[in-house]
Amino acid sequence: MIDLHTHSTVSDGTGTPAEVMAEAAAAGLTTVALTDHDGTGGWAEAAEAAVAHGLTLVRGVELSTRHRGMSVHLLGYLVDPDHPDLVAEMALTRDDRWPRLRKMAELMEADGLGVTWDDVLEQVGDADAPGRPHIADALVARGVAVDRGEAFDRWLHNRSPYYVRHHTTGTADAIRLVRAAGGVPVLAHPFAVKRGTALLEDDVRELAEAGLVGIEVDHRDNGSTGRELAARLADELGLVPTGSSDYHGDGKENRLGENTTTPEALAAIVAAATGRIGLVGPDSTP
Numbered sequence: 001m002i003d004l005h006t007h008s009t010v011s012d013g014t015g016t017p018a019e020v021m022a023e024a025a026a027a028g029l030t031t032v033a034l035t036d037h038d039g040t041g042g043w044a045e046a047a048e049a050a051v052a053h054g055l056t057l058v059r060g061v062e063l064s065t066r067h068r069g070m071s072v073h074l075l076g077y078l079v080d081p082d083h084p085d086l087v088a089e090m091a092l093t094r095d096d097r098w099p100r101l102r103k104m105a106e107l108m109e110a111d112g113l114g115v116t117w118d119d120v121l122e123q124v125g126d127a128d129a130p131g132r133p134h135i136a137d138a139l140v141a142r143g144v145a146v147d148r149g150e151a152f153d154r155w156l157h158n159r160s161p162y163y164v165r166h167h168t169t170g171t172a173d174a175i176r177l178v179r180a181a182g183g184v185p186v187l188a189h190p191f192a193v194k195r196g197t198a199l200l201e202d203d204v205r206e207l208a209e210a211g212l213v214g215i216e217v218d219h220r221d222n223g224s225t226g227r228e229l230a231a232r233l234a235d236e237l238g239l240v241p242t243g244s245s246d247y248h249g250d251g252k253e254n255r256l257g258e259n260t261t262t263p264e265a266l267a268a269i270v271a272a273a274t275g276r277i278g279l280v281g282p283d284s285t286p
């Protein structure tokens with residue numbers, strides 16, 4: 001069982017990288033990817049834990065990008081974590097997440113929602129990439145929302161008056177950057193309409209031209225029509241189809257292994273990587 005999209009406390013998941021690996025093993029996964037937002041800070045801990053649990057780890061990242069004004073998440077598997085341009089671009093996004101989140105918290109506090117920047121900081125803990133889910137957790141801790149889902153539906157969605165953008169990379173540029181770093185770019189939840197990502201077929205064709213390698217077909221946020229469309233585009237454009245949970249720990253309903261990727265698709269991803277980063281664990285040698 002292969003699940004190629006998970007988050008830890010290094011970004012907006014609720015489990016540490018080691019905990020995510022332990023949970024992945026307990027859930028019966030054989031292979032799991034750690035794909036925190038805009039950084040690779042969880043890789044070392046995840047690798048050590050994966051080895052301890054006999055799991056195969058795919059080291060990855062999920063970049064915050066934009067295409068025609070839409071928020072688009074781009075998974076980058078097996079990238080060189082020291083590639084200077086990639087390092088610089090991820091740092092730019094992470095650095096901009098702080099003032100942006102603070103601005104959102106202040107707007108909410110000013111409106112009397114009962115959440116302060118200090119509350120949010122407490123939820124952020126030592127995350128490298130703080131995000132809206134940490135504001136959601138602060139609202140839950142204050143008893144203002146029951147869970148992250150309610151907090152997003154009411155106050156944190158992309159069209160909310162409290163929404164503030166952070167730096168993002170153009171999606172085509174991010175695709176080229178991932179490839180320059182030896183990695184494999186895969187479009188995450190391309191038809192997650194609720195998140196403000198509703199790419200058109202031609203957008204995906206354009207991104208394929210830019211060097212996209214794969215597309216997340218089986219993801220709960222794609223919905224059934226989105227899955228069909230993604231599968232058809234994968235066929236048409238020769239993109240590798242993946243399926244993943246986008247596990248964030250306790251913060252979201254997504255369960256490890258709720259969607260999975262075939263061994264053939266993983267093999268195609270590994271074959272498309274051109275850098276020094278390979279798999280960690282039992283399947284690391286062909």
Ligand code: AMP
Binds near residue numbers: 012133149152194
């Ligand atoms: P940010 O990167 O700070 O803009 O926050 C985006 C993150 O919020 C995503 O990566 C998801 O983890 C989370 N998210 C987005 N929409 C929802 C939702 N409706 N419910 C729960 N979490 C969400």
Ligand code: FE
Binds near residue numbers: 007012037248
């Ligand atoms: Fe997230």
Ligand code: ZN
Binds near residue numbers: 062073188189
């Ligand atoms: Zn995402």
Ligand code: FE
Binds near residue numbers: 006007035062188246
């Ligand atoms: Fe994700």
